[in-house]
Amino acid sequence: MITASRLLTLNASLAVLALAVPARAADRPWMNVKLSPDERAALLEKEMTLDERIGLVHGPMSMPIFGIRKPDGAIGSAGYIPGVPRLGVPAVNESDASLGVTNPLGVRPGDGATALASGLSLAATFNTKLAYEGGAVVGREARAKGFNVQLAGGVNLARDPRNGRNFEYLGEDPWLAGNMAAAQISGIQAQRVVSTIKHFSLNGQETNRHFANSVIDEAAHRESDLLAFQIAIEKGQPGAVMCAYNLVNGDYSCGNNHLLNAVLKRDWGYKGWVMSDWGAVHATDYILRGLDQQSGEQLDAKVWFGEPLKTAVEKGEVPAARLSDATRRILRSMFAAGLFDKPVTPGGAIDYDANAEVARAAAAEGIVLLKNRSGLLPLAKTAKTIAVIGGHADAGVLSGGGSSQVVPPGGAKRVVPLGGEGMMGAFRSQYFNGSSPLAAIRKAAPGAKVTFDDGRYVASAVAAAKAADVVIVFGNQWMGEGEDAYDLSLPNGQDALIAAVVAANPNAVVVLQTGGPVSMPWLTDAGAVVEAWYAGVKGGEAIADVLFGAINPSGRLPITFPASIDQYPRAQLPGLGAPEKTRFDVVYSEGADIGYRRFAASGQKPLFPFGYGLSYTSFAYGNLKVTGGETLTVSFDVTNTGQRTGKDAPQVYLTGAPGKATQRLIGFDKVELQPGETRKVTLTADARLLGRFDVKTNRWVLDKGAYQVGVGAAADNLALKGSADLRARTLKP
Numbered sequence: 074m075i076t077a078s079r080l081l082t083l084n085a086s087l088a089v090l091a092l093a094v095p096a097r098a099a100d101r102p103w104m105n106v107k108l109s110p111d112e113r114a115a116l117l118e119k120e121m122t123l124d125e126r127i128g129l130v131h132g133p134m135s136m137p138i139f140g141i142r143k144p145d146g147a148i149g150s151a152g153y154i155p156g157v158p159r160l161g162v163p164a165v166n167e168s169d170a171s172l173g174v175t176n177p178l179g180v181r182p183g184d185g186a187t188a189l190a191s192g193l194s195l196a197a198t199f200n201t202k203l204a205y206e207g208g209a210v211v212g213r214e215a216r217a218k219g220f221n222v223q224l225a226g227g228v229n230l231a232r233d234p235r236n237g238r239n240f241e242y243l244g245e246d247p248w249l250a251g252n253m254a255a256a257q258i259s260g261i262q263a264q265r266v267v268s269t270i271k272h273f274s275l276n277g278q279e280t281n282r283h284f285a286n287s288v289i290d291e292a293a294h295r296e297s298d299l300l301a302f303q304i305a306i307e308k309g310q311p312g313a314v315m316c317a318y319n320l321v322n323g324d325y326s327c328g329n330n331h332l333l334n335a336v337l338k339r340d341w342g343y344k345g346w347v348m349s350d351w352g353a354v355h356a357t358d359y360i361l362r363g364l365d366q367q368s369g370e371q372l373d374a375k376v377w378f379g380e381p382l383k384t385a386v387e388k389g390e391v392p393a394a395r396l397s398d399a400t401r402r403i404l405r406s407m408f409a410a411g412l413f414d415k416p417v418t419p420g421g422a423i424d425y426d427a428n429a430e431v432a433r434a435a436a437a438e439g440i441v442l443l444k445n446r447s448g449l450l451p452l453a454k455t456a457k458t459i460a461v462i463g464g465h466a467d468a469g470v471l472s473g474g475g476s477s478q479v480v481p482p483g484g485a486k487r488v489v490p491l492g493g494e495g496m497m498g499a500f501r502s503q504y505f506n507g508s509s510p511l512a513a514i515r516k517a518a519p520g521a522k523v524t525f526d527d528g529r530y531v532a533s534a535v536a537a538a539k540a541a542d543v544v545i546v547f548g549n550q551w552m553g554e555g556e557d558a559y560d561l562s563l564p565n566g567q568d569a570l571i572a573a574v575v576a577a578n579p580n581a582v583v584v585l586q587t588g589g590p591v592s593m594p595w596l597t598d599a600g601a602v603v604e605a606w607y608a609g610v611k612g613g614e615a616i617a618d619v620l621f622g623a624i625n626p627s628g629r630l631p632i633t634f635p636a637s638i639d640q641y642p643r644a645q646l647p648g649l650g651a652p653e654k655t656r657f658d659v660v661y662s663e664g665a666d667i668g669y670r671r672f673a674a675s676g677q678k679p680l681f682p683f684g685y686g687l688s689y690t691s692f693a694y695g696n697l698k699v700t701g702g703e704t705l706t707v708s709f710d711v712t713n714t715g716q717r718t719g720k721d722a723p724q725v726y727l728t729g730a731p732g733k734a735t736q737r738l739i740g741f742d743k744v745e746l747q748p749g750e751t752r753k754v755t756l757t758a759d760a761r762l763l764g765r766f767d768v769k770t771n772r773w774v775l776d777k778g779a780y781q782v783g784v785g786a787a788a789d790n791l792a793l794k795g796s797a798d799l800r801a802r803t804l805k806p
């Protein structure tokens with residue numbers, strides 16, 4: 074029953090509401106959905122005061138770290154930008170990242186989220202549909218938790234197999250990574266949540282990342298890391314670009330006029346906003362160099378885009394028009410993503426079970442079968458005893474550390490702290506998520522006796538291996554933001570453990586959970602090897618699905634596994650052990666020849682090449698047709714020549730352009746085929762992949778002449794070869 078006093082309160086609240094919401098829509102013409110995001114942003118920005126504009130271009134972290142309190146009004150995660158209630162501008166709540174919605178340092182007590190498999194796992198699927206679906210999971214959960222900006226879209230190319238954040242990214246190839254990132258971003262933004270793309274550009278290592286100056290030739294940069302960003306931005310239309318911690322050719326990337334103003338905004342016509350990484354702004358004039366928003370401002374020496382920017386605008390040192398432009402860019406992306414028309418509200422329902430199934434399917438498809446001696450896999454369900462060894466397989470699967478770390482609903486099953494100092498110290502723990510491979514193996518082999526040995530003592534593990542028909546031994550490599558792997562070994566002496574186990578039993582399957590390539594000194598003795606990466610919320614089940622054949626593996630390496638780090642141009646990690654706060658150069662002398670391209674150019678043989686991965690069936694290619702003209706169109710048949718249904722990821726490489734040999738992925742597909750089935754695949758190359766970037770004319774150039782292509786199952790395994798002529802042409806940058 075409504076009492077008189079409640080009625081009064083109700084009336085009072087209605088009165089407040091009436092004040093907040095203007096009586097007529099005409100008072101807020103920017104809410105007219107028929108106008109373009111640019112028109113709406115311009116109308117709204119015009120109404121803003123200087124303070125309101127300044128308020129939008131900077132914001133604090135929203136996690137409790139270094140004694141910092143979560144800002145009032147923030148939901149709590151990575152960052153926060155207060156809204157402008159007077160004009161109906163919603164507050165921006167930002168959360169990391171590509172692998173799920175994070176909850177840094179438990180700022181939202183008990184709030185878990187669906188943990189997707191790592192970025193490398195996703196890239197290994199060679200399946201953009203899965204990237205879209207994973208993005209949609211992240212977007213849906215972000216929205217339901219009240220986040221309207223997701224700091225996703227990590228697309229830095231893997232130039233060094235030791236890079237501590239390779240696991241977040243999408244491998245070493247611009248076409249693969251660019252397309253995967255685009256699909257992931259589209260999936261997120263389809264849920265009406267802005268996605269970023271990051272870290273722009275050449276954040277190629279974590280070691281002393283704030284002082285690393287990435288040095289690269291301009292043409293090579295355009296043809297590699299920048300091309301990955303360009304493709305992902307064109308196809309995915311992310312609302313924001315996050316610049317990086319490092320310097321690029323002498324200027325900090327968040328104050329890099331060339332990168333932000335010339336490449337991104339002028340050449341590519343990017344209309345969204347550039348936000349800084351957290352603690353990557355060093356001066357107010359970065360706004361003149363293309364930065365639009367200072368994020369995580371407590372980590373910078375000053376709130377440069379706060380009072381100092383206001384004063385600079387008042388004094389005319391920063392044109393008011395530039396501040397208006399930055400403000401409009403932010404508003405424009407907010408309109409484009411739907412933040413005004415379909416605002417997020419915390420407390421939405423989340424179907425974690427359904428989302429976990431999306432994660433499981435992608436994780437299983439990302440698993441790469443590297444070796445399979447005499448059909449050891451899939452495991453015969455008749456094996457009487459199976460010894461599972463190491464890797465905390467009794468608890469769950471591993472995940473990578475740092476800002477992208479997702480904790481699943483219900484919390485982690487096991488947390489193994491690694492300790493450590495510095496900014497990332499608090500993030501240095503190995504999280505195992507509760508999707509136990511051991512439990513999943515037991516479920517898949519109900520008739521077998523499945524034992525578990527934690528792998529701490531080699532002799533005990535060897536005894537367990539000897540007593541079993543089949544051994545499944547895990548090798549884990551935790552990687553995390555803020556640090557690189559020291560080398561390519563499995564840490565904590567696991568290589569010695571695995572070597573002893575595979576020597577003790579020929580039916581030993583090694584399951585790797587790594588953040589990137591490792592060296593596998595025990596490979597010859599191992600019966601089978603699968604790379605499971607960080608496999609996410611249902612990782613244990615995904616691993617068992619592949620081991621027992623419920624899923625026919627179809628992952629392909631998105632990154633070369635070298636035989637040794639000496640095969641890379643920087644055998645010593647640049648900046649390792651450099652005195653604190655000293656700048657140093659990371660010279661990317663390989664230019665655009667990253668990973669497999671450099672292996673092809675130098676003739677070196679890797680441990681496993683880019684694009685490689687086995688299946689429980691076999692595929693053959695035939696009927697190649699290559700047509701030229703403006704660009705190359707390549708068609709060919711793929712046939713499943715084996716006994717099982719399976720998926721193949723056929724790859725098309727450019728192997729020669731007029732006057733030079735080369736090696737470059739120009740197309741890929743993912744096809745599922747029944748035994749005996751043939752499918753015709755047709756791919757048309759993005760012409761930029763066929764040409765070179767000419768710095769003088771600032772255009773892509775394709776020379777007239779014959780272009781060679783190869784089609785096959787990996788960068789070094791091209792069954793079909795053909796060629797066609799192209800006309801000379803140039804393309805806009």
Ligand code: BGC
Nearest residue numbers: 151169170224271350351476
């Ligand atoms: C990372 C970003 C992340 C940000 C906010 C930084 O340390 O480099 O990728 O989005 O933190 O958490």
